[in-house]
Amino acid sequence: MTRILIVAPSWVGDMVMAQTLLIRLKALYPDCRIDVLAPAWVLPLVDHMPQVRRGIASPFGHGQLRLIDRYKFARQFRHQYDWAIVLPNSLKSALIPWFAGIPKRTGFVGELRYGLLNDARQLDKTRYPLMVERFALLAEPAGGEVRRPVGLPRLQVAAAETTAARQALQLNDSRPAIAFCPGAEYGPAKRWPTEHFAELAKMLAASGKQIWIFGSGKDAELGEAICGKQTQHCVNLCGRTKLSQALALMQTVEHVVTNDSGLMHVAAALGKPLTAIYGSSSPQFTPPLSDQAKIVSLNLSCSPCFKRECPLGHMDCLNKLTADQVLQAMQRRD
Secondary structure: OOEEEEEOOOOHHHHHHOHHHHHHHHHHOOOOEEEEEEEHHHHHHHOOOOOOOEEEEEOOOOOOOOHHHHHHHHHHHOOOOOEEEEOOOOHHHHHHHHHOOOOEEEEEOOOOOEOOEOEEEOOOOOOOOOHHHHHHHOOOOOOOOOOOOOOOOOOOOOHHHHHHHHHHHOOOOOOOEEEEEOOOOOOHHHOOOHHHHHHHHHHHHHOOOEEEEOOOHHHHHHHHHHHOOOOOOEEEOOOOOOHHHHHHHHOOOOEEEEEOOHHHHHHHHOOOOEEEEOOOOOOOOOOOOOOOEEEEOOOOOOOOOOOOOOOOOOOHHHHOOOHHHHHHHHHOOO
16 A cells, blocks of 8 residues: 655645546555645645545645754654655745655655655646646656546535535525635736626626625625625625635535636536636636636737736726626526
8 A cells, every 4th residue: 555645735726636636646556545734724625535535734834944843743754654745846845755754755846856856857838738737747657648638626525514504604595606706816917806796796686696705804805895785695705614614605506706716626626617717817727627617718919917917007808808798608508
């Protein structure tokens, strides 16, 4: 039995996409035991991945070196694993497997990690443009190729979780629910304007739907602005749910409207019909991995620019994308 430690990404979307690696590992080594070391905020995702034996909370915040603490933390893993796969490209992320003396330490070359990784791989970004393929590639022997198509992320949510989440948030099922995910941690150039979300919410409420708005506490003001005076059929859940509750509630919605964000990948992994809005980013790199997904983009000559803020100052790629256009995409039958 191969014992594998995955050093996981810190971003919600990246953690969802990393499940493609876990799926491939289980295909190659059916009896392997997989543990995932991840920040506490993404561990609820790991708990819904059947390939994982257990998730381990990392005590280190973003950017913290804390070299002595990392050494002490890593000692608990000595003789516990045969193989470590390091998904982030930072030097810090490769320290714990090295300190733990895990015999095989795999990852892509980055940030002077030679020595810390003894199975360092060069990544051909042109050959492997998709993040999920890059993750899955690390399951293969050095020099190997990705087996296409890669296994798609699929999160599993128990019915009891959805019931408990609905009761905890006092949500009703009097109308079909549409999920809005208006945030995007990367920056404003990935966020469809609040007023467009609000206009779409009015349209959907008039057609007999209710809107649940998902996001972190940072998105609470966005949620309030979108709901406006529509408090009867619009519920702002931003900052009110744990990630595990957001998963459970999103499992029950009829459709998800989302920016290119971590919650977009969650919705795709739950198999929900979704409409993904792209502005400064591109679905060529991190698309929603679902045949239930529809992508909306104006495909302007200036996009994708991959910037956090619009370098031209107008953000036409999102400002000129109307609520009517998004509603039409939601209703389209491909």
